[in-house]
Amino acid sequence: MSPINLILWGAGVVLIVGGYTRARGPWRRYQEIKAQEDNIARYEGWRGSRLRDDGPSAASLMAQQMRRRAQVGGLVTIVGFALVFVGFAIR
Numbered sequence: 001m002s003p004i005n006l007i008l009w010g011a012g013v014v015l016i017v018g019g020y021t022r023a024r025g026p027w028r029r030y031q032e033i034k035a036q037e038d039n040i041a042r043y044e045g046w047r048g049s050r051l052r053d054d055g056p057s058a059a060s061l062m063a064q065q066m067r068r069r070a071q072v073g074g075l076v077t078i079v080g081f082a083l084v085f086v087g088f089a090i091r
Helices: 003-047 058-089
Strands: none
C-alpha cells in the first residue's frame, strides 16, 4: 500500500459520507412534497375541478430545488465511490 492509495481511500470515504449526509435530508423532503402533491391531485380529481391554474406552485418549485440538492449529494457520493475504486486499482 502506497500513500496515494491511502489518500484516495480516505478522500473517497469522506466524499461518500459527506454526499450521503448532504443528499439524505433534501431527498426525504422531496418525497414528502411529492406525496402531498399527489394527494392534492387525487383530491382535485375527486372534486372534478382544478383548484390551481396559475402555473407552478411554491411546493413544486421547492420540490425541484430539493431534488437538485439530492442529485448533487448523490453525485458527490458517486465521485467518492470512484476514488475508492481508483485507490484499489492503482498499485
